[in-house]
Amino acid sequence: MPQNTDALLPIMTGQAVIPVIVLDDAKDAVPLARALVAGGLPAIEITLRTDAALESIRRVAAEVPDAVVGAGTILNARQFDQAVEAGSKFIVSPGLSPELIDAAEGGPVPLLPGAVTASEIMAALEEGYCLLKFFPAEQAGGAAYLKSLSSPFGAVKFCPTGGVSAANATDYLSLPNVLCVGGSWVAPKDAVMAGDWARITALSKEAAALK
Numbered sequence: 001m002p003q004n005t006d007a008l009l010p011i012m013t014g015q016a017v018i019p020v021i022v023l024d025d026a027k028d029a030v031p032l033a034r035a036l037v038a039g040g041l042p043a044i045e046i047t048l049r050t051d052a053a054l055e056s057i058r059r060v061a062a063e064v065p066d067a068v069v070g071a072g073t074i075l076n077a078r079q080f081d082q083a084v085e086a087g088s089k090f091i092v093s094p095g096l097s098p099e100l101i102d103a104a105e106g107g108p109v110p111l112l113p114g115a116v117t118a119s120e121i122m123a124a125l126e127e128g129y130c131l132l133k134f135f136p137a138e139q140a141g142g143a144a145y146l147k148s149l150s151s152p153f154g155a156v157k158f159c160p161t162g163g164v165s166a167a168n169a170t171d172y173l174s175l176p177n178v179l180c181v182g183g184s185w186v187a188p189k190d191a192v193m194a195g196d197w198a199r200i201t202a203l204s205k206e207a208a209a210l211k
C-alpha cells in the first residue's frame with residue numbers, strides 16, 4: 001500500500017515551515033503549540049527525543065484543536081504506534097525502514113520518512129513513497145545537493161530539515177522539489193524555558209511568511 005499522500009500533502013503544502021520541537025517538560029506543550037498556531041504555524045512536529053514527548057503530544061492533541069500535532073524522530077513500529085495512540089496526525093522519521101512502512105500500512109496517520117541518497121529515494125519509491133524528509137539537510141549537502149536530485153527524481157518532493165534556519169530557508173523553499181522545510185529555530189530552547197511565547201509567535205509569523 002503506498003504512502004497516505006492525501007493526508008500528508010495538505011500538511012506539507014499548508015505552511016512553509018514545520019516547527020521541530022524538543023520538549024523537556026510537557027507543561028510547556030500547550031502554551032508552545034498555541035504560540036505557534038497564533039504565528040501561523042499550526043502543523044508542528046514534537047520529537048520523541050525526550051521522556052516528555054508522548055505526554056506533550058497527548059496534551060496538544062486534546063487541548064489545542066487548531067494545531068495539527070505530529071511526532072518526529074520515530075525510529076520503530078513501537079514508537080509509531082505510541083505516537084498515533086497519543087493523538088499524532090502525522091509521523092516523521094529521519095529514515096525509512098520496512099518496519100515503519102508496515103506500521104504505517106493502510107492507516108489514517110501518514111508517514112514522512114527520510115531519504116538522502118539516490119538509492120534510499122529509489123527504495124522509498126518502490127514502496128510507493130514520494131513525499132520525503134531530507135535530513136540532515138545542511139550537513140548532507142544542502143540546497144545544491146537537493147536541487148540536483150530534482151532531475152532524476154522529478155516526482156519526489158521533500159521537506160528538508162537539519163541546519164535549516166531563517167537565513168537559509170528560502171534557498172530550499174525556492175527549489176522545485178521542496179514543499180516545506182522543518183526546523184527548530186522557531187521555538188528556541190531559551191524562549192521555551194523562559195515561557196516567552198510572544199517571541200515564539202513573532203518568530204513563527206516571520207517563518208510563516210517565507211516563500
Ligand code: 3PG
Pocket residue numbers: 020047072073135161162163164182183184185
Ligand atoms: C530534525 O529532526 O528535523 C532536526 O533535528 C531539526 O534540525 P534543526 O534543530 O537543525 O532545525
